[in-house]
Amino acid sequence: xxxxxxxxxxxxxxxxxxxxxxxxxxxxxxxxxxxxxxxxxxxxxxxxxxxxxxxxxxxxxxxxxxxxxxxxxxxxxxxxxxxxxxxxxxxxxxxxxxxxxxxxxxxxxxxxxxxxxxxxxxxxxxxxxxxxxxxxxxxxxxxxxxxxxxxxxxxxxxxxxxxxxxxxxxxxxxxxxxxxxxxxxxxxxxxxxxxxxxxxxxxxxxxxxx
Numbered sequence: 001x002x003x004x005x006x007x008x009x010x011x012x013x014x015x016x017x018x019x020x021x022x023x024x025x026x027x028x029x030x031x032x033x034x035x036x037x038x039x040x041x042x043x044x045x046x047x048x049x050x051x052x053x054x055x056x057x058x059x060x061x062x063x064x065x066x067x068x069x070x071x072x073x074x075x076x077x078x079x080x081x082x083x084x085x086x087x088x089x090x091x092x093x094x095x096x097x098x099x100x101x102x103x104x105x106x107x108x109x110x111x112x113x114x115x116x117x118x119x120x121x122x123x124x125x126x127x128x129x130x131x132x133x134x135x136x137x138x139x140x141x142x143x144x145x146x147x148x149x150x151x152x153x154x155x156x157x158x159x160x161x162x163x164x165x166x167x168x169x170x171x172x173x174x175x176x177x178x179x180x181x182x183x184x185x186x187x188x189x190x191x192x193x194x195x196x197x198x199x200x201x202x203x204x205x206x207x208x209x210x
Contacts, residue, residue: 011032014028049176049183053180067129070129096121103118103119106118107120
């Protein structure tokens with residue numbers, strides 16, 4: 001049901017875009033049919049490529065598949081009930097649910113110059129699903145946009161969506177050659193990894209012994 005609602009919502013957004021660009025509803029519908037047919041081929045092929053090239057679902061891997069864990073837990077919860085939850089889990093959920101409502105209420109009631117510094121609960125929840133690396137990426141991007149707007153706000157308002165689109169598309173497209181290289185077992189010419197001071201000392205000692 002959630003998937004159907006999400007698809008219907010996307011379809012309505014596409015029709016709204018078509019209306020704004022003066023595209024005919026028929027052409028929009030035909031393009032949706034073509035896109036759906038392409039998705040039936042591309043989606044499973046992409047999944048197969050990722051499944052063969054990467055360790056999908058590994059919490060410590062490159063692609064932890066957080067939504068798979070969410071839907072699995074939802075299925076378990078639907079079958080076994082609230083008894084399957086860890087101790088105090090519901091209490092914590094209730095507390096943070098109430099906290100999110102209070103934070104949003106405060107954001108809506110205070111002046112805009114103050115509310116812009118109050119974080120969104122939904123945005124804060126994203127790193128809990130996707131991992132801390134996602135929050136770091138968002139922080140870097142936000143800092144760049146913030147500085148850009150301070151330097152030239154008009155230019156930033158026009159160019160930021162284009163830059164964001166390019167970054168998203170480029171990162172998404174790169175997964176294809178990355179998967180192919182992984183399937184071919186091609187090792188990168190250089191590998192960087194950040195270690196703690198203690199671990200770095202151990203690694204240096206091991207290298208010096210060799």
